[in-house]
Amino acid sequence: MNLKERIEKQINDLSEFTSTPGKGTTRLTYSNEDLLARNYIKEKMKEYGLTIREDGLGNIFGKLEGTLKDAPSVLIGSHFDSVPNGGSFDGPAGVIVALEVAALFAENQLTPKYPLEIVALIEEEGARFGGGLMGSRGMVGSLSEEDFKRLKDKDGVTTVEAMEKIGLNSSLPKRRDPNTIKSFLELHIEQGPILEEKDIPIGVVEAIVGLTQLEVTIEGKAGHAGTTPMDRRTDALIAAANIISQFPGLAIEEENGTVITTGRLHVLPNGANVIPNKVEFSVDIRSSQEEPISNVIAKIKGLIHSYQEQGYRISVEQPLYMKPKGMNNEMVALLKEKSTELGVPYCSINSGAGHDAMVFSDVTDVGMIFVPSKDGRSHCPEEWSDAMDLAKGVQIFYEAAKSLTEV
Ligand code: HGY
Ligand code: MN
Ligand code: MN
Ligand code: MN
Numbered sequence: 001m002n003l004k005e006r007i008e009k010q011i012n013d014l015s016e017f018t019s020t021p022g023k024g025t026t027r028l029t030y031s032n033e034d035l036l037a038r039n040y041i042k043e044k045m046k047e048y049g050l051t052i053r054e055d056g057l058g059n060i061f062g063k064l065e066g067t068l069k070d071a072p073s074v075l076i077g078s079h080f081d082s083v084p085n086g087g088s089f090d091g092p093a094g095v096i097v098a099l100e101v102a103a104l105f106a107e108n109q110l111t112p113k114y115p116l117e118i119v120a121l122i123e124e125e126g127a128r129f130g131g132g133l134m135g136s137r138g139m140v141g142s143l144s145e146e147d148f149k150r151l152k153d154k155d156g157v158t159t160v161e162a163m164e165k166i167g168l169n170s171s172l173p174k175r176r177d178p179n180t181i182k183s184f185l186e187l188h189i190e191q192g193p194i195l196e197e198k199d200i201p202i203g204v205v206e207a208i209v210g211l212t213q214l215e216v217t218i219e220g221k222a223g224h225a226g227t228t229p230m231d232r233r234t235d236a237l238i239a240a241a242n243i244i245s246q247f248p249g250l251a252i253e254e255e256n257g258t259v260i261t262t263g264r265l266h267v268l269p270n271g272a273n274v275i276p277n278k279v280e281f282s283v284d285i286r287s288s289q290e291e292p293i294s295n296v297i298a299k300i301k302g303l304i305h306s307y308q309e310q311g312y313r314i315s316v317e318q319p320l321y322m323k324p325k326g327m328n329n330e331m332v333a334l335l336k337e338k339s340t341e342l343g344v345p346y347c348s349i350n351s352g353a354g355h356d357a358m359v360f361s362d363v364t365d366v367g368m369i370f371v372p373s374k375d376g377r378s379h380c381p382e383e384w385s386d387a388m389d390l391a392k393g394v395q396i397f398y399e400a401a402k403s404l405t406e407v
Contacts, residue, residue, distance in 0.1 A: 014096070024085035024381030027081055029128045034166065038080075054172070063115055066112045075185070077095055078187065090191065093188065093390055100394040111407070114406055115405070121135035126320070133354060186355060191352075203347055208368075210325075212318060216283060216315070218281075219236060235275050237267055261284040289324060327366055334404075372385060
């Protein structure tokens, strides 16, 4: 099999580990599907002669030791969890490309000065425990051990219970000494339309948007749908709907590519003839600048206050806040140089999606490249990228990794 075929096979193999076969990839963290994907990834790491370990969060590492003792690693990887009914490429494309770089080191019997370490990260999407970027935030310490242990899924299962159910040791260290990381490289699908429209196979990421997630809970008064006059209702869903319907206007007001999304909404008690007494919904806010995000949060809190005055009880949690991040200039230059040397066309691009790379950029030099997404789509079963482009990403990262590990 050639590189393109190997990549295609691995993308397909990993996409089999889903709890919604035929309806996209649903691979929640610490689920059985996680365990199947985990074992698959560890098999590949073993095949390429890497030393395998898992940390106290369940992140998977495959290390090729360098000649320098106790030297920091060049880390390459991405996440392997998914959104509900997502695609096969978001996350796994970056893990597989990283594994193929390790395969090239093994094939060419390269011994680097600095260690090469492949990482498969958990819970980047936050689909099970909320927030997101959990594996990388736990590693760099921006998600504390206490906060990690407090997290529960929608059935009230804690992270620790879920980890131990699939045989992971939650007592292992979670935070990693940043001095053990020399740099971090991540390949990811663009998840937008730009590279495809420009017909360019590689995007070198210069910056990643700032993002925050809010969890809003509105409580009103349950009642009979038939006997409660309209002027005597405290209908939690009407309040939620009125607040959420303001979001597009708030985003447009802020410009800077500001976007606001409510992707998750629960109505309780969820009966057709019962006035909803409780609504929980998510708010995902992103912008290339920090100020629009704080403006939007302030305006949403103003809307909430006006409903609190009408007798609603409303609470807001903020499980995630990430500032906009620039990638490391030297890493950007290195990735552009390697693309040019390989004759691969590239352009600079900014990311509207959040990535583990933005977390690692707080502690080390980070470089990131994108490959085109068909029709610019992602977070859906239609998500697709050309393995030919992923193969180009392998070549670029292989050359960059040889420089960074000083082969
Ligand atoms: O939501 C994001 O930007 C990423 O896919 N977690
Ligand atoms: Mn995603
Ligand atoms: Mn992703
Ligand atoms: Mn009745």
